[in-house]
Amino acid sequence: MASRFDIRRQTGFPTVALFCFFLLYLPLSVVVIFAFNSGTSIAVWEGFSFRWFVQAWSNQQVVDASIRSVQIASVAAVIATVAATMAALATTRTRPYRGLTFKYAFINQPLMVPEIVTAVALLIFFSRIKIATGYSGLGYLMIAHAAFCIPFAYLPIRARLESMDTALETAAADLYATPWQAFRRVTLPLLWPGIIAGLMLAFVISLDDVVITEFVKSAGQDTLPTYMLGQLRRVVTPEINAISTAFLGISVAIVTVFFLISRKKT
Amino acid sequence: MPEKPDQIAIDVRHVTKVFGFGPDKVHALKDVSVAIRENEFFTLLGPSGCGKTTLLRLIAGFDFPTDGEILLHGxxxxxxxxxxxxxxxxxxxxxxxxxxxxxxNIAFGLEMLGRPRAEIDARVSQMLTLVRMEELRNRSTAQISGGQQQRVALARALAPQPKVLLLDEPLSALDFKLRKEMQIELKRLQHETGITFIFVTHDQEEALTMSDRIAVMSAGNILQVGSPKDIYDRPAVRFVADFIGETNFLEAAMVSSTKDRASVRLGSGAVIDASVPKGFSPSGKVTVVIRPEHARLADDGGELSGRLANIVYFGTDTHFHVDLDGGGSFIVRQQNTRDESRRAQEGDKVSIVVGTGAAQVLRD
Structure with a gap:
């Protein structure tokens, strides 16, 4: 019998696959399981309880950090998405020219430059501005987050634009739509799923950031991830597991919606 | 005055279109001039890359000419x-x-023109009736078939009552039967709306059956403009004769000529009458074309003779491939009848009778 090559039937494949799954999910499941521990240990199971979720929820610092995280992520995601949409339009709705590839690289800079380098640069840059203006609000974090979120918002929007038939925009112009009307009535409605996907991806990326936030934030500006990092340096209770679990749930939910949206046709 | 300007819908004057720069330069159109009349079904016919779509895009405004003018009603x-x-x-x-x-979709153009809602609604209903799509008005365009999408595209383009409708190979995505239906449908729409249609196709049969006039294009030039009958019966140059239908090319020598007629001597020695393209005075050696159906087989007494090499049966007609005595080959097409009494066999000596007025001298 002629046997087609199938990677799943190769010797050792199941072993490697299982090993990878364990590596990926075992640590996560430990965190999630001990979030429901009734004792104070993150290693010894004592019984099932929601007490750590309740405690985290009533911890004012956790609530404040969560609100701050969402505020920063919302503003940063919106700024990043607007910038990314404009960048995507500018790089796809044009005749290809020399230097276009360079422009892609330029837009995707945050994906290439090590985050710690950007963090240090922003720390120095913003500290000057802080001294000059006296302003020390969340604005710095929002702008910093917006900057590194741009490529994440850009990629799904550009993908959407590239898969869109440009004859549609030509047809709109043919039917007396000015360039702005063609954009409003044809391009934008068809681009929405890409924009929403980009927005959600940017939101999740911002929500999750530690390094840049840690460098840029002023005193009392902990986001949820930096708060958790701070807690880990002290006594560790399953409260941190509970927060992690809730965080994980939210991230998974958003990313799932992102995939559903970007898979949607039309 | 050659033609009254108010009867011309689109006047293309010395239009050149160059794409790219330096060594990548492509001359898509080379000093093209053509006048398209009002209420005409005008076809731009040619192989892919001949510049027909480029010319259409220039008329639509999706591209701009490198040189030349395009006049719409002057x-x-x-x-x-x-x-x-x-x-x-x-x-x-x-x-x-x-x-x-x-x-x-159909309302889009009218909305962009800022027409009042009542007028738009009335016009959309009228268009849906025109293309027989009334019951599908609220469907999404993804839920309708290719033929129906075609009708919607037509209705959408006709709704704003344009002076000229441009059609860029609109039937190429349809299957054979649907294409035939839409050819008739398009002719009907053109008659009912009275709008000038400029139709682009590479399908010569489509061009012949639908057009009032055809412009045959090749390599960025318009080679000949004329009615389907002109183009088919009186091709001016070899490309047109070759591209449209099947034809026989014969070398011949000029004997005498008047303004539009000539006598030419064929390789067989026979002298036949041939028509001459306008504004061309041939001399010396020329090429003459004769359509396969404008000649018939005979036992003797024809202008050409040879041996029957091949018989190809097509149902409605039969093609006889003849190897001419002086070299070269010639195809004769004959309508099939039920009269089977006398039929030539492969290998027979045959004579070919060229019909009166069948021959045409080519310009090249």
Whole structure:
């Protein structure tokens, strides 16, 4: 019998696959399981309880950090998405020219430059501005987050634009739509799923950031991830597991919606 | 005056279109001039890459000519953007807006023109009736068949009542039977709306059956403009004769000529009468074309003779491939009848009778 090559039937494949799954999910499941521990240990199971979720929820610092995280992520995601949409339009709705590839690289800079380098640069840059203006609000974090979120918002929007038939925009112009009307009535409605996907991806990326936030934030500006990092340096209770679990749930939910949206046709 | 200007819908004057720069330069159109009359079904016919779609895009305003003018009822529209031209297009891919319904697609142009709602609604209903799509008005364009999408694309382009409708190979995506139906449908729509249609195709049969006039294009030039009958019966140059239908090319020598007629001597020695393209005075050696159906087989007494090499049966007619005595080959097409009494066999000596007025001298 002629046997087609199938990677799943190769010797050792199941072993490697299982090993990878364990590596990926075992640590996560430990965190999630001990979030429901009734004792104070993150290693010894004592019984099932929601007490750590309740405690985290009533911890004012956790609530404040969560609100701050969402505020920063919302503003940063919106700024990043607007910038990314404009960048995507500018790089796809044009005749290809020399230097276009360079422009892609330029837009995707945050994906290439090590985050710690950007963090240090922003720390120095913003500290000057802080001294000059006296302003020390969340604005710095929002702008910093917006900057590194741009490529994440850009990629799904550009993908959407590239898969869109440009004859549609030509047809709109043919039917007396000015360039702005063609954009409003044809391009934008068809681009929405890409924009929403980009927005959600940017939101999740911002929500999750530690390094840049840690460098840029002023005193009392902990986001949820930096708060958790701070807690880990002290006594560790399953409260941190509970927060992690809730965080994980939210991230998974958003990313799932992102995939559903970007898979949607039309 | 050659032609009254008010009867000309689109006047293309010395239009050149160059794409790219330096060594990548492509001359898509080379000093093309053509006048398209009002209410005419005009076809741009040619193989892919001949410049027919480029010319259409210049008229629509999707591209701008490198040189030359395009007049619409006497006004130069070449510098205008597409949304300022009273010209609409049916795209090869239809380019229907997928987020809008059938009725919303048709209403799009009228909305952009800022027409009142009542007028738009009335016009959309009228268009849906015209293309027989009334019951599908609220469907999404993804839920209808290719033929129906074609009709919506037509209705959408006709709704703003353009001065000229441009059709870019609109039937190429349809299967054979549907294509035949749509050919008739398009002719009907053109008659009912009275709008000038400019139709682009590479399908010579489509061009012959639908057009009032055809422009045959090749390599960025218009080679000949004329009625389907002109183009088919009186091709001016070899490319046109070869591209449209099947034909026989014969070398001949000029004997004498008047303004549009000539006597030519064929390789067999026979002298026949041939027509001459306008404004061409041939001399010496020329090429003569004769369509396969304008000649018939005989036992003797014809202008050409040879041996029957091959018989190909086509149902409605039969093609006889003859190897001529003086070299070269000749195809004769004959309508099939039920009279089977006398039929030539492969290998027979045959004579070919060229019909009166069948021969045409080529310009090249």
């Amino acid at each position: 006004q130069d529209i070449a510098p205008l953007p597409p949304y300022k031209r009273p010209v609409n297009t049916v795209f090869q891919s239809y380019a229907l807006f997928p987020h809008l319904t059938v009725a919303q």
